[in-house]
Amino acid sequence: MPMNDFLEKTEQEYSGEHDRPLKSYLRILTVYGGAVATGIAVAALTGRRAPERVGPMDLALMAACTHKVSRLIAKDPVTSPLRAPFTTYEGVSGPSELKEEPRNAMGELLACPFCLAQWTATAYAAGLVFAPRFTRLAGVTMTAVAASDWLQLAYAKLMRSAG
Structure with missing residues (x-):
């Protein structure tokens, strides 16, 4: 069975x-x-090596940066032109965040901070490895x-609770 037929059958099932x-x-x-x-491959060819270890501070920095960049790409109004070919605008989902419906698999990736x-x-x-x-x-x-x-979110919540 050709691979394309196999994938079609698998997808349907x-x-x-x-x-x-x-x-x-x-x-x-x-x-x-x-x-x-x-x-x-590029790292091997250029003699670059992974860090001996990733310390707790690097891990915390990486986690916070990953969180922010993923949300920035997936939800920020300013980055909506990057998502527009793959999503449909549905409205606002939170402070400075948009709700968009994916139109295809690429839209699912670009509109999902967890996926990104x-x-x-x-x-x-x-x-x-390349530019630490x-x-x-x-x-x-x-x-x-x-x-x-x-x-900003904490401040807004405090202001609302203060009346």
């Missing part, structure tokens, strides 16, 4: 009456795997933005 674009997901996974493999987190964290990890100082600076910047967001 898996999805049933639901629209689950397994072939599109497979393409996205292939791009991700290819990007990771390319990064590893893997890509963002992987890019951050690659940055630690710049990556940490970008991480500190996005972590400061995330902390500012949380403070």
Whole structure:
């Protein structure tokens, strides 16, 4: 059985009456795997090495940066032109965040901060290999933005409770 026929049959059996674009997901996974493999190959060819260990501060920075960048790409009004070809605007979902309906698998990836987190964290990890100082600076910047967001939300809540 040719691979395309196999994928069609698998997609139909898996999805049933639901629209689950397994072939599109497979393409996205292939791009991700290819990007990771390319990064590893380039690192090996250029003599770059992964850090001996990732300390608690780097992990905290990476986590906060991943959170903020993923939400920025997936929800921020200013980044909506990046999502527009793949999503449909539905309204506001929270302070400075949009609700958009994905039109396809790429839309699911771009409008989902949880889905983007893997890509963002992987890019951050690659940055630690190829440009650690710049990556940490970008991480500190996005972590400061995330902390500012949380403070803005806390301030707004305090102002509402104060009447």
